[in-house]
Amino acid sequence: MRSILKAALFAAAATAALTTASAAAGLSGNLKIFLDTSNPAPRATMEKMIADFQKLHPDLDIETTVIDREEYKTQIRNFLTANPPDVNTWYAANRMRPYVEAGLFEDVSDLWRERDIARNLVSTKGAMTIDGKQWGVPYTYYQWGVYYRKDIYEELGLDEPETFEEFKANCRAILDSGRACVTIGTKFLWTAGGWFDYLNMRTNGFDFHMDLAAGEVAWTDPRVRRTFMNWKDLIDMGAFIDNHQTYSWQEALPFMVNGDAVHYLMGNFAVAPLRDAGLTDDQLDFYQFPVINPNVELAEDAPTDTFHIPAKAANKEAAREFLRFVVSADVQTEINNGANLGQLPVNAKSSVDNDKFLNKGFRMLSSNSPGGVAQFWDRDAPAEMAKVSMEGFQEFMVKPGDLDRILRKLERARGRIYK
Numbered sequence: 001m002r003s004i005l006k007a008a009l010f011a012a013a014a015t016a017a018l019t020t021a022s023a024a025a026g027l028s029g030n031l032k033i034f035l036d037t038s039n040p041a042p043r044a045t046m047e048k049m050i051a052d053f054q055k056l057h058p059d060l061d062i063e064t065t066v067i068d069r070e071e072y073k074t075q076i077r078n079f080l081t082a083n084p085p086d087v088n089t090w091y092a093a094n095r096m097r098p099y100v101e102a103g104l105f106e107d108v109s110d111l112w113r114e115r116d117i118a119r120n121l122v123s124t125k126g127a128m129t130i131d132g133k134q135w136g137v138p139y140t141y142y143q144w145g146v147y148y149r150k151d152i153y154e155e156l157g158l159d160e161p162e163t164f165e166e167f168k169a170n171c172r173a174i175l176d177s178g179r180a181c182v183t184i185g186t187k188f189l190w191t192a193g194g195w196f197d198y199l200n201m202r203t204n205g206f207d208f209h210m211d212l213a214a215g216e217v218a219w220t221d222p223r224v225r226r227t228f229m230n231w232k233d234l235i236d237m238g239a240f241i242d243n244h245q246t247y248s249w250q251e252a253l254p255f256m257v258n259g260d261a262v263h264y265l266m267g268n269f270a271v272a273p274l275r276d277a278g279l280t281d282d283q284l285d286f287y288q289f290p291v292i293n294p295n296v297e298l299a300e301d302a303p304t305d306t307f308h309i310p311a312k313a314a315n316k317e318a319a320r321e322f323l324r325f326v327v328s329a330d331v332q333t334e335i336n337n338g339a340n341l342g343q344l345p346v347n348a349k350s351s352v353d354n355d356k357f358l359n360k361g362f363r364m365l366s367s368n369s370p371g372g373v374a375q376f377w378d379r380d381a382p383a384e385m386a387k388v389s390m391e392g393f394q395e396f397m398v399k400p401g402d403l404d405r406i407l408r409k410l411e412r413a414r415g416r417i418y419k
Contacts, residue, residue, distance in 0.1 A: 028059040031318045032085035036072035045340040053325050080104040084310035086319040092127035092304040093375035105135045106309035120348045126372040136308035137323045138346040142268045143361030144301035149262045150285040164292040171239045174262050181239040183261035185247030192393035193377035197301050198289045200227040205296035206372030213380040215418030219410035235400045271357050286360050297371030388413040
């Protein structure tokens with residue numbers, strides 16, 4: 001049954017793509033595609049998708065090169081400069097900035113002005129935008145949010161919070177019951193980055209958050225301090241598990257599984273290990289991080305993988321047609337299903353596998369998050385600033401009274417790194 005369904009989906013994708021391809025009829029020549037999807041499942045998914053695009057354009061000679069993901073990171077600048085493909089994979093937001101600023105990625109804003117893309121990919125447009133222009137298209141992403149023990153909420157008579165004040169009230173009730181409100185493992189720092197992302201975007205908004213990541217805002221700015229004071233509210237009440245700095249994110253899972261903690265702010269990749277550890281979907285649920293400042297739109301963390309056209313590509317017409325194909329609704333449905341990438345389609349008209357959490361995440365990102373899609377702090381900020389600041393986040397969670405000293409330290413780092 002699955003193989004029949006899969007064939008039908010690809011046939012539907014081909015039919016839909018033929019409509020958009022009518023203007024590009026007669027595509028010919030070579031199309032070189034470089035991929036970093038070297039793991040078996042994503043590699044097979046990408047190669048099948050490319051083969052279906054090839055069927056639509058039989059006069060096009062497509063050459064696909066797959067490079068190990070870690071090697072790709074060291075090779076990308078060289079191949080974009082010296083012998084570029086026509087299409088290549090990469091990542092959104094700040095991770096693409098060096099290649100945009102070096103003039104190595106093609107401006108594809110024209111694609112984003114086309115009706116279907118403009119309407120159906122709106123939630124990811126911000127992540128693809130630098131200096132008011134778009135520099136590629138996304139092909140997959142996944143949601144972050146608050147995963148929680150629904151059965152414990154029911155036991156304590158709690159409702160999903162819509163505001164930060166309601167979240168804190170829930171935390172007080174959970175603490176009174178003898179449990180921790182939040183599990184987290186900050187041993188490897190990035191989990192603290194997730195908390196900073198959400199608290200800052202909810203306090204100050206997506207644009208401010210991106211400006212801070214770009215080094216355009218001082219860490220000693222009162223607005224940044226407000227973010228940390230909201231965080232301090234949770235720390236001071238004892239919301240987080242003790243000794244979180246000694247745990248990895250995986251080592252923090254048992255606190256939730258055993259019912260010793262109730263919430264986990266995490267990406268959707270946490271669902272599988274929670275299920276494997278014995279939690280059922282009746283016990284586990286998910287909600288969008290609550291509102292802090294009602295005057296800012298809700299933005300989300302949703303790390304996004306992307307396709308780009310190198311500025312020196314030889315066949316930009318075919319490359320643009322390939323990007324249109326990749327983001328079309330049916331192709332997005334197929335490549336992101338559970339048998340393939342197992343993540344979320346970027347097209348709001350796509351459908352999602354029958355999974356509770358993928359469906360909730362898809363609805364949230366497609367409909368409820370006009371404020372923007374962030375890529376996570378260690379992708380949005382330059383690598384050195386991300387490292388220094390996430391060390392500061394962890395230190396603040398352990399020593400919240402040292403906030404002023406930590407902010408001054410981060411401001412000195414900003415002056416050095418962005419220079």
